[in-house]
Amino acid sequence: MSLRTLQRRVAKLEKAGKPRASPIVIAYGSFEAFVDEAYAGMRAGKLDQNDMLDVIEALRGWEVRGVWAMAYATS
Numbered sequence: 001m002s003l004r005t006l007q008r009r010v011a012k013l014e015k016a017g018k019p020r021a022s023p024i025v026i027a028y029g030s031f032e033a034f035v036d037e038a039y040a041g042m043r044a045g046k047l048d049q050n051d052m053l054d055v056i057e058a059l060r061g062w063e064v065r066g067v068w069a070m071a072y073a074t075s
Helices: 003-017 023-028 031-043 049-065 067-074
Strands: none
Touching: 023 031, 023 049, 031 049, 049 067
């Protein structure tokens, strides 16, 4: 086996071992960027503060527990 082939195989294994990004991280770059945008929407009156705080905490829990990885595993 050539060195180049071995390097490709190692890179593939390393990529497979990394957790997949959540849809929020894909869309916003980070979960905190999503939270910042949500807070901006609340300050502007576009989003209800009581509801959004609950939504943010629920999504944060999903992010921390890796719920997205389980969703990817079933698709």
